[in-house]
Amino acid sequence: MSTKAADVVVIGAGIVGAACAWEFAREGMSVTLIDSGAPGGGATAAGMGHVAVMDDSEPQFALTRYSQQLWREIVDELPDDCEYETCGTLWIAADDEELAEVRRKQQAYTRRGIDAEVLDAAALARAEPNLRSGLAGALRVPGDLVVFPPCVARWLIAGATECGAQVRLGTAAVEISDRGVRLADDSLLPAGAIINATGHGAERLTPGLSLQPRKGHLAITDRYPGFIHHELIELGYLKSAAAVGTDSAAMNVQPRITGQMLIGSSRQTGQESTDVDMAILGRMLRRAMEYLPALARVSTIRTWTGFRAATADKLPLIGRCSSGQRSSQGRLYLATGHEGLGITMAPGTARLLVDAVMGRESAIPPEPYLPARLEKGDSA
Amino acid sequence: MARNEHYDVLIVGGGPAGIAAACCAARAGRRVAIVDDNPAQGGQIWRGMTEEWTAATQSPLAASWLRRLREAKVEVLAGTQIVARPRDGVLLAETDADACLLAYDKLILAAGARERFLPFPGWTLPGVTGAGGLQSLVKSGLPIAGRRVAVAGSGPVLLAVADCLRDHGAEICLIAEQAPWPRLVRFGCGLIGSPGKLLQGAGYKWRLKTVRYRTGCWPVAAEGDGKLSSVTFHAGSKTRTVACDYLACGFGFVPSLELPTLLDCRLDGGAVWIDDWQETSVQGIYAAGETTGVGGVDLALIEGQIAGYAAIDCQDHAARLFRARERGRRFVGALDRAFALREELKSLATAETPVCRCEDVSRQQLEAYGSWREAKLQTRCGMGPCQGRVCGTAAEFLFDWQRESIRPPIFPADVGTLAEIRPLGKQPGK
Numbered sequence: 091m092s093t094k095a096a097d098v099v100v101i102g103a104g105i106v107g108a109a110c111a112w113e114f115a116r117e118g119m120s121v122t123l124i125d126s127g128a129p130g131g132g133a134t135a136a137g138m139g140h141v142a143v144m145d146d147s148e149p150q151f152a153l154t155r156y157s158q159q160l161w162r163e164i165v166d167e168l169p170d171d172c173e174y175e176t177c178g179t180l181w182i183a184a185d186d187e188e189l190a191e192v193r194r195k196q197q198a199y200t201r202r203g204i205d206a207e208v209l210d211a212a213a214l215a216r217a218e219p220n221l222r223s224g225l226a227g228a229l230r231v232p233g234d235l236v237v238f239p240p241c242v243a244r245w246l247i248a249g250a251t252e253c254g255a256q257v258r259l260g261t262a263a264v265e266i267s268d269r270g271v272r273l274a275d276d277s278l279l280p281a282g283a284i285i286n287a288t289g290h291g292a293e294r295l296t297p298g299l300s301l302q303p304r305k306g307h308l309a310i311t312d313r314y315p316g317f318i319h320h321e322l323i324e325l326g327y328l329k330s331a332a333a334v335g336t337d338s339a340a341m342n343v344q345p346r347i348t349g350q351m352l353i354g355s356s357r358q359t360g361q362e363s364t365d366v367d368m369a370i371l372g373r374m375l376r377r378a379m380e381y382l383p384a385l386a387r388v389s390t391i392r393t394w395t396g397f398r399a400a401t402a403d404k405l406p407l408i409g410r411c412s413s414g415q416r417s418s419q420g421r422l423y424l425a426t427g428h429e430g431l432g433i434t435m436a437p438g439t440a441r442l443l444v445d446a447v448m449g450r451e452s453a454i455p456p457e458p459y460l461p462a463r464l465e466k467g468d469s470a
Numbered sequence: 471m472a473r474n475e476h477y478d479v480l481i482v483g484g485g486p487a488g489i490a491a492a493c494c495a496a497r498a499g500r501r502v503a504i505v506d507d508n509p510a511q512g513g514q515i516w517r518g519m520t521e522e523w524t525a526a527t528q529s530p531l532a533a534s535w536l537r538r539l540r541e542a543k544v545e546v547l548a549g550t551q552i553v554a555r556p557r558d559g560v561l562l563a564e565t566d567a568d569a570c571l572l573a574y575d576k577l578i579l580a581a582g583a584r585e586r587f588l589p590f591p592g593w594t595l596p597g598v599t600g601a602g603g604l605q606s607l608v609k610s611g612l613p614i615a616g617r618r619v620a621v622a623g624s625g626p627v628l629l630a631v632a633d634c635l636r637d638h639g640a641e642i643c644l645i646a647e648q649a650p651w652p653r654l655v656r657f658g659c660g661l662i663g664s665p666g667k668l669l670q671g672a673g674y675k676w677r678l679k680t681v682r683y684r685t686g687c688w689p690v691a692a693e694g695d696g697k698l699s700s701v702t703f704h705a706g707s708k709t710r711t712v713a714c715d716y717l718a719c720g721f722g723f724v725p726s727l728e729l730p731t732l733l734d735c736r737l738d739g740g741a742v743w744i745d746d747w748q749e750t751s752v753q754g755i756y757a758a759g760e761t762t763g764v765g766g767v768d769l770a771l772i773e774g775q776i777a778g779y780a781a782i783d784c785q786d787h788a789a790r791l792f793r794a795r796e797r798g799r800r801f802v803g804a805l806d807r808a809f810a811l812r813e814e815l816k817s818l819a820t821a822e823t824p825v826c827r828c829e830d831v832s833r834q835q836l837e838a839y840g841s842w843r844e845a846k847l848q849t850r851c852g853m854g855p856c857q858g859r860v861c862g863t864a865a866e867f868l869f870d871w872q873r874e875s876i877r878p879p880i881f882p883a884d885v886g887t888l889a890e891i892r893p894l895g896k897q898p899g900k
Contacts, residue, residue, distance in 0.1 A: 128844035135847050171848070220898075240847040260840075312855055312882060314898055353885065366877050368556040368888075375889035384898050386886030391855055393877055393888075 095280035096122040096256070098447065099271050100287055101263045101295065103127075104134040105239050105433055106425050107287035108246035109440035115253035117444055122279055123247065123255055124271070126262035130243030133289045133432060136396020138308065138344050138352050139242075140321055141434045142179055142234040143204050145195065146328065149405055149458035154431065155204065156454050157438035161235065164437070168245060173238035173347045180209070180218065180320040181229040181327075182341070182381065188325045189226040196229055206231050220317055220384050234321060236344060239433050263288075266295050268419050283447045286411070287425040289432070290399035296411060300464060301427055303397040305361040307371050308354045312389040315349035324381060327355070339374040341381045351388070353378050355430075357398075366393050401427040401464060406435060408442050408459035423447065424461050472562070472569040472890045477503045477545075479781050480561070480572055482552055482729060483580035484508065486516065486767050487759025487774035489535050491578045494778025494787070496542035503545040505552060505563060505572065507881070535771070547572075553887060554878035555732055562878075562887065569887040576754050576781040579730050579742065580774060583723035583760035587860050588811075588867065589825045589833065590818035591691040593719070597698025601631045601720030608638050615639030620701050620712055622646035622689045623720040625809045626766075629674035631718055632681060642678070644712050646687040646703050648721070649809050654685055657808035666768075667801060690818060692717055704814075721811055723764040724863050728880040730757060739763075747788060748777035756781055766805075769798035816868050825868070826861035828854020833868070842871040855882055 098114045100107045103125035111123040125131075141161050145151045165174045183189040192208055199206035209217060209228045217230070247257055258273075265272040270280035286292050290303040327340040342354040356374045358367070371393060379385050401407060407427040410420065423446065425439050442459065445452040457463075479495040481488045484506030496502040516532045539546075547563070550570070554562040561572045585600040592598065599607065601623055608614045619640045621632045624647060632642045647654070661667050675683075687705040692698055702711045725741045736743045736751035741763040748756045758777040759770035772795045779788035819825060821834035829850040839845035842852070842865055851865070852858030857880075858873065865871045879888060 128839075128841060128847060130847060131843060171850075244848055309885070309888070310853075311885070317898060368554055368562070368878065371878075372556070372889050375885050376891060379885060379889055379891070386884060386889075386891075388885050388898060389855070389882045390879055390885055390888055391857065391882050392853065393879070 095270070095282055096120045097282045098122070098285060099124065099279050099281035099283075100285040101125075101266075101271060102132075102285075102287035102289065102425075103129040103243065103247060103257070103259065104132050104287065104289055105130060105243045105246075105436040106289075106428065106439055107285065108243040108250070109436040110285050110287055110425055110443055111250040111255050111257075112246040112253075113440040113444045114447070115250040115255040117448065118253075121250060121255035122258065122281070123250065124258045124261055124263055124273070124279070126260065126274070128259065129247050130240035133396045133398060134239045134243050136306065136308065136394060137239060137430070137433055138342070138354060139173075139237045139239045139433055140179075140234065140344060141237065142321070143199070143231065144431065144434075145198055146404060150431075151202065152454045153406070153438050153459065154434050155202070156441075157435045158233070158235075160437035160441065161237075161434075165235065165237075168237070168242065171238065171241045172245060173241070174235065175347045176233065176235040177345055178230060178232040178320045179234040180214070180322050181231070182214070182221070182322060182324050183226040183228060184324065184326070185226050191325055192227060192229040199229075199231065204231065205233055218318055218320065218322065220382050221322070222381060222383055225381075229325075230320070236321065236346070237433070263295060266422055281421065283421050283423060285423050285425055285443060289426055290397040292399065292407075292424065292426040296422065296424065298465070299407065299424070299427070299461070300402060302359055302400045303361070304400045304429065305356070305358040305395055305397055306354065306430070307356045307366060307374055307393060307395050308352055309371070309375065309390050309393045310346075311351045311353065312391055313349035314351065314388060317351060317384075317388070318343060318345045318382070321345070322381065324377075337370060339370060339377050341377045343378055343382060343385075350391075353385070353390075359400075364395050366395055398429045398432075399427050400429045403464065404429060406431075406439065406459055407461040407464070408439050409446050409456060409461055411461045412465060472571050472887075474571045474573070475503070476573040477501050477575070479503075479576045479578065479778075480505065480574035481578040481580055482506075482561075483582055483759065483761075484546065484548070485580065485582050485759065485770065486535065487582070487761075487770035487777075488578070488580035489516075489539050490771045490774030491580060491756075491758055491778035491781070492544040493535065493538045493542045494775045494784075495576075495578070495782050496544050497782060497784075500782060501545075502542070503547055503572070505547040505550045507549065507551040509549040531767075551881050551883070552729060553881050553883035556890065562890065564883050564887040569884075569890060571890070576756070577733075578774075578777045578781055579733075579735070579750070579755065579757040579761055580759045580770075580777075581726040581729055581761050583725045583764050584859065585720040586722050586724050586863055586867070587719065588721050588815055588818060589823050589864055590689055591820055591823050592693055592698075594824055594827050595692050595694050595698045596696070597694065597715060598692050598717045598719060601627055601718040603720075604716060604718040605631045605634050608635060608640075614716075616641065617716060618643050618714040619716040619718055620644045620646065620689075620714045621718045622648075622687075622701070622703070624648045624722050624811065625720070625805070626671065626674075627720060627723075629671070629678060631720075633674050633677055635718070636678065636681070640716075642681045643714050644687075644703070645678070645681060645683045646689065646705075647683065647685045648688040648812055648815065649685060650812075651685040653808050657804055660804045661801075688815060688818075689717065689719065721815065722809060723760060725761045725764060727761065728876050730755075730761060731876040732878065732880055746792065747780035747785065748773055749780060763802065765798060765802040769795065769802060772798055811867070819868065825864055826851040826854065826858075828856050828861070831861070836865065836869070842873050845871070846874075857882070
């Protein structure tokens with residue numbers, strides 16, 4: 091093995107690490123991407139693959155919109171198995187109070203140049219006949235899209251490889267030190283910059299990040315083409331996703347290009363087991379059935395779980411990590427903490443990091459995502 | 471909400487092992503039930519047999535057990551599929567009409583085995599079926615009289631299937647056994663101590679004496695335009711092509727391990743680990759029959775009885791069957807050696823041959839990856855309605871890939887079932 095230092099070592103071949111490897115390699119830098127398992131085998135494989143603009147906060151909006159624009163630049167090149175489709179999102183309002191929130195969101199989206207329209211009860215029923223009657227309406231965001239993330243990760247890695255990146259799979263990184271990245275086989279990868287993109291497990295290599303793993307469940311059905319046409323999310327999802335420290339389940343059902351449907355979503359904290367928890371799964375499916383009663387007789391083929399990496403302020407950690415400064419001499423960067431938005435935010439995350447490492451100005455302000463904002467005052 | 475039932479002893483699987491276990495456990499007023507996904511009892515091997523029918527034909531053994539089952543007042547929950555374990559001591563099941571929660575004090579797993587399919591060019595053509603699969607279809611009414619059938623694969627089951635199909639009027643044009651003749655001769659000599667087995671085998675051979683039985687012979691390609699018309703076999707140093715309407719194909723059996731795995735029962739060598747009392751590594755959960763290792767009807771009946779007695783603490787009754795079980799297991803060991811699958815079968819599938827028929831994934835597509843997990847994520851192999859039962863088993867044989875852990879539902883189940891509320895409703899059109 092060569093001991094020549096790579097410009098960048100990316101740890102983690104999920105969608106975020108893969109996007110980083112691709113962007114750095116395209117800049118002509120020498121890149122080594124490492125992962126203990128298969129590409130896109132962690133949270134990337136567990137998520138729904140929804141690329142959505144979200145407006146929980148100004149920085150969240152900026153990064154999701156920027157990322158979605160970057161997604162649009164690559165989707166036409168994606169091979170068929172990446173299952174790209176622009177199905178749009180319907181944020182469902184169950185009652186008038188939620189419909190008022192829909193109107194507020196519609197204004198917020200359109201003011202910032204994102205297409206969004208309000209559907210009243212009748213228009214919603216026409217758009218999605220399998221929804222129960224009596225719903226108040228919905229916000230339709232037509233530009234949101236879906237992909238199949240593990241295959242996108244593979245495609246990004248292949249693109250990075252074409253630009254000269256080295257990929258080492260099946261080898262775990264065990265330590266980030268002042269000399270580089272030490273691997274499980276005790277070899278050392280010297281690096282100019284090190285990107286920790288290992289999702290909710292990032293603290294194993296970089297302690298003190300206060301990431302909270304939030305367990306999620308998903309189910310996928312057999313093929314029912316036309317059962318739904320948009321990604322459907324109850325507006326209450328935002329409350330559910332924002333609730334910290336309690337288990338929650340919200341209706342989120344997505345049509346796949348195969349005719350299958352993904353049914354989510356749940357959030358649990360304090361869980362370590364990857365096992366499917368039938369109690370929360372049942373709660374999640376009952377919630378989906380409240381909106382789509384005909385789901386009762388739809389066949390479920392598989393269920394699974396995954397862990398989102400949540401931060402205290404619901405924004406990702408992107409940029410130089412100063413808490414590990416003494417051991418890594420300021421070469422360590424983070425790309426984690428995306429919670430449920432890792433797929434959406436992957437391209438924007440990669441661009442922000444390339445800009446940070448190369449000392450360039452970014453397209454959006456990078457400050458809100460810098461790890462330093464959440465660090466405890468123990469670093470120099 | 472889902473229906474709730476509680477049983478002292480719940481038995482999963484209504485074949486010989488499950489029936490024997492139920493008969494032995496149903497004593498002293500205990501509430502005992504057999505749950506089976508099939509609408510008809512008897513498992514794969516005794517499927518659709520009634521007492522009257524079996525007594526009048528060649529299966530007095532089945533008849534006597536079916537009579538005992540009726541007399542034992544065992545509840546039979548037919549057409550009921552176990553899909554998940556919502557919590558300890560409770561199984562979630564689905565029927566056509568509803569979902570039910572089945573609680574138990576003791577559980578006996580007797581879910582049997584399924585046939586192993588191996589991919590070869592043309593194996594997905596209509597007309598190519600499982601060996602036991604075609605037998606089941608015929609028992610359920612598929613007309614076979616006058617149709618030409620080739621039976622291929624491995625093991626004594628090929629003779630049993632050919633015999634049954636011939637009884638229903640099929641013309642058996644070839645039985646192709648992949649095992650080499652010298653191994654079968656050694657196996658036959660080893661049966662001197664088991665005259666019953668020899669007689670059973672001899673009986674099949676006698677009734678099938680006009681049928682061509684070839685050893686060291688296996689299918690290399692199935693051909694036909696839209697449906698099967700001929701099969702090319704490897705036979706000795708050359709190939710021969712046989713015109714036929716059906717190819718019934720089975721390369722041995724694989725224990726059904728989904729439920730035991732979901733229940734955290736330890737596995738050992740591709741089967742459920744059990745102690746002398748047929749108890750698994752999980753206290754109160756027993757296993758009997760093919761799920762503990764493929765061993766045939768006789769061993770399944772003995773194991774089922776031991777499990778049934780042990781589950782109700784009748785250890786003395788159970789212990790009397792240990793010697794019979796020991797003999798049965800020796801026979802199984804000999805069977806495994808005689809019918810071990812040959813390496814050549816790993817190269818039957820060409821680059822373009824589909825391995826996963828649900829998602830249409832070829833061998834070539836799979837070979838680009840290093841593990842089942844990676845191949846599954848990248849190709850969708852094993853993500854279809856069969857949940858990887860066919861292609862996962864094939865990939866294990868072809869590439870030595872280990873499959874992932876088991877997650878609920880262990881069979882496709884309605885959303886309403888998994889939600890534990892399932893009012894009657896129409897199925898949406900697919």
